[in-house]
Amino acid sequence: MPSEYAGRRITGAGxxxxxxxxxxxxxxxxxHVTVVNGSDGERQRAEAAELEALGVTVHLGDGDTLPEGTELVVTTPGWKPTSPLFQAAARAGVQVIGDVEVAWRLRAEQGRTPAPWLAVTGTNGKTTTVRMLAAILEAAGLRTVAVGNIGVSLFDVVLGDVEYDVLAVELSSYQLHWAPSLRAHSATVLNLAPDHLDWHGSMEAYAADKGRIYEGNEVACVYNVADPATEDLVRAADVAEGCRAIGFTLGAPGPSQLGVVDGILVDRAFVPNRQRQAQELAEVADLVSDAPHNIANALAAAALARAFGVPATxxxxxxxxxxxxxxxxxxxxTVDRVHxxxxxxxxxxxxAQASLAAYRPVVWIAGxxxxxATFDELVSASAERLRGVVLIGADRTLIREALERHAPHVPVVDLDRTDTGAMSAAVQAAVGLAExxxxxxxxxxxxxxxxxxxYNKRGEAFADAVHALVAGRAEHE
Structure with missing residues (x-):
């Protein structure tokens, strides 16, 4: 059977x-595919050459013009809904969808039963939760893979030769915005906090896009008991008949929840008698970290796996x-007993607040x-943990002002630098503050x-600076 895309004129954005x-x-x-891209650098030219070899037309340096005859626009996640290209598409009556939407539609064209999606979104913890979920599914003997916003293309999986039993899918708010027909087996919104508001325009729009992950869920909508906004999204979703709301909590779970009792991860959702029974799943000691947000991620992953019928073991x-x-x-x-x-x-x-909550005392490198974003709530919640702060980057003044309001006693080193070498200076400054x-x-x-x-390159720069510090100490011993 020919694909719905055969013969269509598609414009790719980015x-x-x-x-x-x-x-x-x-x-x-x-x-017939034409790709438009606003930037025209060395990397873009290499990618364009790769696509042109396949018969794709690529226009570099112009991301605003809608090619004549376009019947569908497929966008990459980062393009804002207000982009001139999409405004032109709207005037022409052309639909705009994302790469996730295309992959979702294609899964039904492959002549085999499509693998169900267990989907994860949230402001933080998505990748960790999806990888935990994939590890649990693999332990159950299922053919699975972690895909989506995690960096593994859904197209490679949907169009590949391997027939998976189930997919662990990470989805960003950007991707969900452009995926109107996505319907997961089960899904979770891990948490909600202001992020990407410059893209979405408001917190309400950001939350609504996150909430799209629950639309049409078949078995379970998993929410965070400690974050009522995630449960509100479940209540607002139009789900399949019989789909259940399943909560996860760091406290003792109620019926239809997963939680923690005396250091044990416990399931009171997927047991025969939710009022009277609980199933032990794992111990907190089984996790690589007992930080609260890591336990929450594990509970969310466990809930999705249990919704798919995975055994406790x-x-x-x-x-x-x-x-x-x-x-x-x-x-x-660790250098001179400083970690x-x-x-x-x-x-x-x-x-950052979740990270700061895991340590005390802390010399914080930020910016x-x-x-x-604003930083008053973060600084106020973390002030008592701070030994000192080192600030770098373009918007460091916003953090410094929040520190002046809520943690005036904390010494601050403000490095007026945005070059990559600033990280080495930041580590040196942090050493001067640490005990x-x-x-x-x-x-x-x-x-x-x-x-x-x-962020990978930023983390590597930090690690390089720390390793240089270690080497320097060794030379003087």
Whole structure:
């Protein structure tokens, strides 16, 4: 049966990790694909050459003009809904969808039963939860893979030769905005905090896009008991008949919840008698970290796995086997009894607050691009933990002003630098503030693009600076 994309004139908005597969897939199915991209650098030219070899037309340096004859626009996640290209599409009556939406539609075209999606979103913890979920599913003997916003293309999985039993899918608010027909087996919104408001326009719009993950859920909508906004999104969703609301909590669980009792992860949702029974899943000691947000992520992953029918033993075995990705509360080194931890992935205030809550006392390295965030709540909640603060990046003044209001006693080193070499200076400044037993924590609460390509590069710069410190100490011993 021919694909719905065969012969259609499709315009792809953007290149990069998402854009190249999003153009390649419909082209391989017989579509006429043109990609537009505003920037015209060395990387973009290399990606354009790759696509042009497949018969895709690429226009670099012009991301605003809608190619004549366009019947459908497929966008990469980062393009704002207000982009001139999309305004032109609206005037022409052309639908705009995202790469996730294309992959969702294609899954039904492959002549086999599509693998169900267990979907994860939230302001923080998405990647960790999805990888925990995949580890649990694998421990149950299921063919699975962690895909989506995690960096593994959904197209490679949907169009590949492997027939998976189930997919663990990470989805960003950007991707959900452009995926109107997505219907997951079960899904979770881990938490909600202000983030990407410059893209969405308001907290209400951001939350609404996150909430799209619950639309049409078949078995379970998993929410965070400690974050009532996530339960509100469940209540607002139009789900399949019989779909259940399942909560997770760091306290003792009630019926239809997963929680923690005496250091044990417990299920009172997927048991024969929710009023009287509880199933032990794992111990907190089985987790790689007992930080509160890590336990919450494990409970959410366990809830999704249990919704898919995974036995309790697989939850335990999967959580024991799981190891986190780099730059997520990653210990780097200990120097003169001062611990250095890289949480460069803490790109917003909610993530930074969770990170700061795991250590005491802390010398905090922070700053970057604020993305419209404010820092009063973060600083107020964390002030008593702070030994000192080192600020870098374009929007560091916002953090400094919050510190002046809520933690005036905390010494602050304000490095008026946005060059990549500033990280080495920041580590040196942090050493000057730290005392034995302290943790120097890179948890920027900001995006990285003012100084680094991405948060990975920022974390690597931090680790390099710490390792240079270690080497310097060794030379003087």
């Amino acid at each position: 290149l990069g990790v998402s854009g190249v597969p999003a153009a390649r897939a419909p082209r391989g199915l017989g579509a 697989a939850v335990r075995d999967g959580l024991r086997a799981f190891r986190p990705e780099p730059h997520r509360m990653e210990p780097v080194a 250095f931890v890289d949480d460069s992935k803490a790109t917003n205030t909610h993530a 970057g691009l604020a993305k419209g 034995p037993g302290d943790t120097v924590l890179l948890a920027p609460a900001c995006a990285s693009m003012d100084m680094f390509t991405n």
